[in-house]
Amino acid sequence: MPVGKFLGGIARFQKHVYPEHQDLFERLAIGQRPEGLFITCSDSRIDPCLLTQTKPGELFICRVIGNIVPPYPDAVGGVSATIEYAVGVLRVPEVIVCGHTDCGVMRGALNPEALAAYPNVTAWLRYAKVKRREAEPSAGLLLALTEDNVVAQLKNLRSHPSIAARLEEGDLAMHGWVYHIGPGTVTVYNEASRRFETTASP
Numbered sequence: 001m002p003v004g005k006f007l008g009g010i011a012r013f014q015k016h017v018y019p020e021h022q023d024l025f026e027r028l029a030i031g032q033r034p035e036g037l038f039i040t041c042s043d044s045r046i047d048p049c050l051l052t053q054t055k056p057g058e059l060f061i062c063r064v065i066g067n068i069v070p071p072y073p074d075a076v077g078g079v080s081a082t083i084e085y086a087v088g089v090l091r092v093p094e095v096i097v098c099g100h101t102d103c104g105v106m107r108g109a110l111n112p113e114a115l116a117a118y119p120n121v122t123a124w125l126r127y128a129k130v131k132r133r134e135a136e137p138s139a140g141l142l143l144a145l146t147e148d149n150v151v152a153q154l155k156n157l158r159s160h161p162s163i164a165a166r167l168e169e170g171d172l173a174m175h176g177w178v179y180h181i182g183p184g185t186v187t188v189y190n191e192a193s194r195r196f197e198t199t200a201s202p
Helices: 002-020 022-028 048-052 078-089 104-110 119-128 139-157 161-169
Strands: 036-040 059-063 094-100 173-180 185-190 195-198
Touching (some): 002 022, 036 048, 036 078, 048 059, 059 078, 078 161, 094 139, 104 119, 104 139, 139 185
Parallel strands (some): 036 059, 094 173
Antiparallel strands (some): 173 185
């Protein structure tokens, strides 16, 4: 039973993981100072902390299908509130929008009629900015749509007052990523070339 599996994980965390990091958790119990806002898809295959090798307290994470950020003030809600809190209150210095390969949202946006029975999903997908259609979308097309969507969400982010204010102050950086699940690689959007480029090894 899945719940039993999850509870078993909590038990192992309390017995083996917590004691090794007790000092960290005790510090986090009295406050947080995350180093970035990480906006990514709700897809179960993405683990932001595993991908970025960050510890608890280092990332403020916003997960929503399609890593979509509606433009302000349209669809003001949880995503907008998360952005405002992270950027305005916690004053994170970095914001990352991370899409991923094999994204179901891109497939759904290409064929919205298949989601007619799910009105909330259909309404949300209008923010994905997908224009091209193909009966049998190829991996290459889906990747291109995923990249376009990340760029569109970066644009939408700039419409949020908290983001605009920090950009005006010059102390906020924004980044667009695509996580390639199979090979475990990440490509990064280069605004100068308007292309996604493979990250260099440190």
